[in-house]
Amino acid sequence: MQALEYVKAFSKDVRALHVVINPDTVEAMxxxxxxxxxxxxxxILESPYRSLVEPIVEYIEAAIEEKPDRMLTVVVxxxxxxxxxxxxxxxxxxxxxxxxxxxxxxxxxxxxxxxxN
Amino acid sequence: xIVESINGIIKLSGDLTSNQWETIRTAANLLRRQHRKGxxxxxxGLETVTHEGAxxxxxxxxxxxxxxxxIIVANVPPHIAEEIRHVPEVRSRLAIANSVEEARxxxxxxxxxSGETKRESATLKPASHLIVALCGGRADRFALPIAAAMAxxxxxxxxxxxxxxxxxxxxxxxxxPDQEEAAQxxxxxxxxxxxxxxxxxxxxxxxxRELYAAIEEVSAAQQERLVIVSLPDQDQRKREPQATADHxxxxxxxxxxxxxxxxxxxxxNGKHA
Numbered sequence: 202m203q204a205l206e207y208v209k210a211f212s213k214d215v216r217a218l219h220v221v222i223n224p225d226t227v228e229a230m231x232x233x234x235x236x237x238x239x240x241x242x243x244x245i246l247e248s249p250y251r252s253l254v255e256p257i258v259e260y261i262e263a264a265i266e267e268k269p270d271r272m273l274t275v276v277v278x279x280x281x282x283x284x285x286x287x288x289x290x291x292x293x294x295x296x297x298x299x300x301x302x303x304x305x306x307x308x309x310x311x312x313x314x315x316x317x318n
Numbered sequence: 319x320i321v322e323s324i325n326g327i328i329k330l331s332g333d334l335t336s337n338q339w340e341t342i343r344t345a346a347n348l349l350r351r352q353h354r355k356g357x358x359x360x361x362x363g364l365e366t367v368t369h370e371g372a373x374x375x376x377x378x379x380x381x382x383x384x385x386x387x388x389i390i391v392a393n394v395p396p397h398i399a400e401e402i403r404h405v406p407e408v409r410s411r412l413a414i415a416n417s418v419e420e421a422r423x424x425x426x427x428x429x430x431x432s433g434e435t436k437r438e439s440a441t442l443k444p445a446s447h448l449i450v451a452l453c454g455g456r457a458d459r460f461a462l463p464i465a466a467a468m469a470x471x472x473x474x475x476x477x478x479x480x481x482x483x484x485x486x487x488x489x490x491x492x493x494x495p496d497q498e499e500a501a502q503x504x505x506x507x508x509x510x511x512x513x514x515x516x517x518x519x520x521x522x523x524x525x526x527r528e529l530y531a532a533i534e535e536v537s538a539a540q541q542e543r544l545v546i547v548s549l550p551d552q553d554q555r556k557r558e559p560q561a562t563a564d565h566x567x568x569x570x571x572x573x574x575x576x577x578x579x580x581x582x583x584x585x586x587n588g589k590h591a
Contacts, residue, residue, distance in 0.1 A: 216341050221324075231320050235332050242341045245322040246348075263348045267340075 204278040204313040205241060212274070217243045220256045253294050254301045265307055274309045275302055281314045320363070321345050326353040327418060331363025334371035334398075339378055346389055356388025356425035360418050364394075367401045376405050379412045382491070390421040390493055413491040424493030427502050427523075447475040447520075448544040451533045452504050454480075454497075456579035461548035462508055464577060466515050474543060475518035478508045481532035482525045490525055498523070530565035537570050544573040551579070 208215050217238070221227055227245065234243045246256040265273060279295035282288045295312055302308050319338055322329040323345045330342070346357045359378070375391070382389050392415040394402065403409045415421035450465035452458045462478075469476050480501040482494055505521040512519040526532030529550060537545055547566060549559035563576050 214340065216344075227322075231322075231331065234320060239319075239333065240335070242319040242321055242338050244341060244345055245320060245324070246345070247324050259348055260344060264344045267344060267347065 202237070203315050204276050205238060207311075207313050208274075208276045209241065215241050217241050218257055218260060219243060219245050220248045220253050221245060222248060222251050222253065254297050257298060258301050258305075261302065261308065262305070265305075269307070272307050272309060274311055276311045276313055279312045279314050280317055282317045287317055323349055327358045327360050329360045329363055331365070333365055334367040334374060336368075336370050337373045337377060338371070339374045339381070342374065342378070343381060346387075350388070355422075356390065358415075358418050358421040358425070359389060359391045360393050361391060361398060362393035362395065364398050367398050369401070369404060372402045372405045372408070375402050375408050375412055379408055383411075388425055390415050390424060392416070392418050392421040411489045411491075413489045413493060415493045415495075420493055420495050423495035424498060427495070427498040447477055447540070447542055448472075448546060449477045449479055449533075449537060449540060449542045450508075450546040450548070451479045451481065451529075451536075452508065452548050453529055453550045454500055454504060455548060455551040457548040457551075457577050458504065460579060461546055461577040462511055464575065465546045466512060466517060468544060468546065468575075469512075469517045470515065472543065475520070476512055477520045477522060477536075477540065477542065478505055478512070479522045479524060479533065479536050480505050481529050482523060483529055483532070484525060484527060486527055528562075528565075530562045530569070533566060534569050537572065542572055544575065545570050546575040546577060549576055549578045552582075 205215075205217065217234075219230060230245070231243075244260065246260060248256050261273065261275060265271070275298070277295045277298050280288075299310050299312070302310055319332045319334055320330070321338070321342055322331065326349065328342060328346055328349060342359070346359070349357050378389065378391070381387060391412060394414050399414070402412070415424065448465060448469060450461055452461065465476055465478075468474070482497050482501055484490060484492060484494065501523050505523065509519060509521055522536065524532045524536055526535065533545070533547060545566075547562070549562055550556075552558060559576075559578060566574060566576065
């Protein structure tokens with residue numbers, strides 16, 4: 202939610218991406234999105250090989266191809282654990298996404314942290 | 319607003335309150351890489367749409383027309399369709415399929431006849447071919463052998479045309495899966511028939527408002543030597559086949575052969591032959 206608030210502050214064209222790893226969770230995700238967010242479009246992408254990074258990178262690449270001159274900001278929420286052992290309990294996806302996008306042109310990567318208390 | 323890319327379909331759900339075409343376009347383009355047949359945009363999950371949101375469909379329409387993109391909108395709930403109709407250009411030009419299945423069927427046929435034309439031979443040269451127009455009527459089975467005989471006699475190749483006729487109230491790109499499937503089947507049969515006689519051919523599916531208009535349009539674009547038309551079956555309400563014959567007699571510049579099936583003779587017991 203913090204990442205969404207942050208991104209809404211500086212752009213009108215905001216899109217949230219969600220990659221489906223477990224199809225059983227999609228309906229709940231859609232319901233909660235409508236309930237708590239609503240005004241930002243949520244793009245749900247399939248991941249046939251259960252990869253989180255690949256569909257996101259492909260979508261971002263497709264968006265850049267459509268308008269090669271635009272600068273695109275990718276906001277990645279990143280969990281910050283209070284204790285070191287908490288990091289083992291959280292599937293922190295920010296780092297692999299950041300690594301995959303690092304070498305791409307016209308992309309700014311912003312990490313928005315959220316603290317685990 | 320949720321844009322879900324799943325099983326080769328873009329599914330829209332929630333409230334469409336602003337123009338979201340750019341968001342949808344990226345998802346659609348991504349999907350088109352994997353599904354070359356084309357993409358179906360399923361709107362069954364849309365709950366509300368505002369006037370601004372309805373402009374999503376205008377931008378979609380302009381993109382489809384500019385890129386000749388295979389994107390078909392399907393399953394639009396009636397109250398959403400009503401709002402979309404308030405956007406003037408969308409009302410008359412955006413084709414909407416009744417169901418995802420119908421849209422998929424149409425995309426499959428469109429893929430087979432990419433760009434409305436399937437070439438099975440070298441490109442037809444001017445004055446080196448004849449056109450045979452089929453209409454799905456009883457006369458088709460008479461027209462094709464005549465076309466084959468004329469092609470062999472004059473050493474011409476054959477352009478087999480099957481017009482898809484749409485009512486004036488429908489946008490020209492409206493999926494017509496049943497007609498398209500029938501056309502595909504007829505064209506395939508015609509192609510096999512000509513191939514078996516070693517005649518070079520080209521298959522064309524053409525959309526039009528009237529049968530004669532579609533034939534005239536193809537004829538005007540081609541420099542054919544001869545046009546053979548399989549006239550539609552008798553229909554007193556549409557004044558067929560006279561109406562088509564009258565139009566073609568006055569508008570086709572090349573040689574013209576009109577083929578009519580034998581008239582049905584009433585049987586003594588009241589049944590037709």
